[in-house]
Amino acid sequence: MARENAALVGRRDFARLLALGGAIPFLTPGAAWPQTRALGPAPARPDERYWQSVREQFVMPPDLAMLNAANLCPSSAPVLEAVYGHTKDMDRDPSFDNRVKLGEGRENTRRILASFLRVAPEEIVITRNTSESNNLVSNGIDLKPGDQVLISSDNHPCNNNAWKQKAKRFGFTVKEIPTPSPHPGAEHYLAAFRNAITPSTKVIGFTHVTSTVGDLFPARELCALARERGILTLVDGAQSFGVIDVDLSDMQPDFYSGSAHKWPCGPKENGVLFINKRSHAKIWATIYSAYPGSVGISATFEGFGQRDEPAMIAFGEALQFQTRIGRPQIEARARELTQALMEGLKKLDGVKIWTSTDPSRTVAVISCQPGSLDARRLQAALYQKDRIGCATRGGQDRPGLRFSPHFYNTHAEIDRTIAAVKKYMAVGV
Numbered sequence: 001m002a003r004e005n006a007a008l009v010g011r012r013d014f015a016r017l018l019a020l021g022g023a024i025p026f027l028t029p030g031a032a033w034p035q036t037r038a039l040g041p042a043p044a045r046p047d048e049r050y051w052q053s054v055r056e057q058f059v060m061p062p063d064l065a066m067l068n069a070a071n072l073c074p075s076s077a078p079v080l081e082a083v084y085g086h087t088k089d090m091d092r093d094p095s096f097d098n099r100v101k102l103g104e105g106r107e108n109t110r111r112i113l114a115s116f117l118r119v120a121p122e123e124i125v126i127t128r129n130t131s132e133s134n135n136l137v138s139n140g141i142d143l144k145p146g147d148q149v150l151i152s153s154d155n156h157p158c159n160n161n162a163w164k165q166k167a168k169r170f171g172f173t174v175k176e177i178p179t180p181s182p183h184p185g186a187e188h189y190l191a192a193f194r195n196a197i198t199p200s201t202k203v204i205g206f207t208h209v210t211s212t213v214g215d216l217f218p219a220r221e222l223c224a225l226a227r228e229r230g231i232l233t234l235v236d237g238a239q240s241f242g243v244i245d246v247d248l249s250d251m252q253p254d255f256y257s258g259s260a261h262k263w264p265c266g267p268k269e270n271g272v273l274f275i276n277k278r279s280h281a282k283i284w285a286t287i288y289s290a291y292p293g294s295v296g297i298s299a300t301f302e303g304f305g306q307r308d309e310p311a312m313i314a315f316g317e318a319l320q321f322q323t324r325i326g327r328p329q330i331e332a333r334a335r336e337l338t339q340a341l342m343e344g345l346k347k348l349d350g351v352k353i354w355t356s357t358d359p360s361r362t363v364a365v366i367s368c369q370p371g372s373l374d375a376r377r378l379q380a381a382l383y384q385k386d387r388i389g390c391a392t393r394g395g396q397d398r399p400g401l402r403f404s405p406h407f408y409n410t411h412a413e414i415d416r417t418i419a420a421v422k423k424y425m426a427v428g429v
């Protein structure tokens with residue numbers, strides 16, 4: 001393998017890169033991942049062997065069970081290859097002439113994104129992440145004293161803090177709809193938002209799937225409720241994009257945001273903002289610079305200056321990777337693993353699950369409190385001793401651990417996680 005690597009990158013470069021501690025697979029895209037070309041679409045009923053072959057598309061070592069998709073997902077080998085290959089091509093010849101094709105690649109990613117979300121390329125802005133997308137919305141809408149924005153209290157800070165800060169600046173008001181746990185049902189949220197709407201309500205901002213406890217919001221119904229009253233909707237899709245087979249033509253939000261580096265398993269610092277055609281005239285761009293996109297709203301809204309086009313192209317590859325496997329199959333797999341983990345944790349004495357066990361109210365995020373165990377110490381022990389990655393929630397508000405399995409996980413990893421939590425519940429950490 002070392003000889004192959006050296007032949008591919010040149011002996012001196014290879015030695016230098018090894019000295020830098022570079023991962024060998026990253027130096028030899030393709031050569032180190034022969035299996036990447038072998039993966040076919042998921043069969044109608046994919047078995048564990050099929051999912052194992054999906055797992056092998058990722059460069060995580062086989063003993064590492066990462067159940068932290070809600071935070072950051074690994075990129076698959078084809079995505080790493082795309083980042084590396086296009087970056088290398090650009091850096092070999094950074095002329096304008098050579099980079100024309102990168103601009104075309106960026107527009108191709110826009111088309112892939114549009115088809116992935118079932119909308120038009122003219123409605124897609126490629127951003128850096130969900131934080132940026134949400135802020136482009138709260139910055140870009142004209143709001144004034146007397147106007148009201150309704151938000152749900154489990155929204156991420158890039159949604160709620162942003163609205164509150166801008167309320168201070170522009171004089172509008174913000175009202176929060178509480179998000180009790182476990183999820184009280186779709187009807188609860190429809191009624192809560194309906195009752196809170198006043199003639200001053202101009203925007204509703206909610207999260208499709210919350211990052212706190214994984215609650216699935218009735219996005220389509222909430223968007224309809226707002227639309228009928230002339231209210232704009234911002235749906236934060238950070239925890240739904242790339243795991244739910246999202247159809248924005250059905251949901252019909254005004255704005256929907258997402259990050260490439262979460263469930264889509266794409267490159268870092270890429271994101272999406274969908275801006276519904278009907279709302280193009282209702283939002284101002286925040287950044288005016290060179291190199292905008294080519295079509296629709298991107299031509300005025302996406303002039304963010306020089307971009308990392310190789311990463312943008314790799315974003316498209318990540319979406320195609322999922323599409324090749326099958327998006328309904330990916331959603332079903334993530335849900336199945338989540339339910340299995342939830343079932344296992346439920347049986348452990350003393351473990352309190354904050355997430356609803358009703359599959360219509362959740363997708364692939366579970367938060368739980370492991371009795372009186374210190375969550376941070378437990379998370380550290382799980383990682384260091386058992387090679388299981390998850391997140392913690394500190395403070396008083398639904399504290400504990402957060403697990404978020406995805407399609408690259410296996411049932412063996414779920415069983416291992418349940419067994420490890422059981423062990424620490426018995427012996428402590």
Ligand SMILES: Cc1ncc(COP(=O)(O)O)c(C=O)c1O
Binds near residue numbers: 158207210236259
């Ligand atoms: C619901 C939600 N919105 C927004 C974000 C911010 O995502 P990013 O850091 O990719 O901008 C997160 C991150 O976890 C999130 O869970």
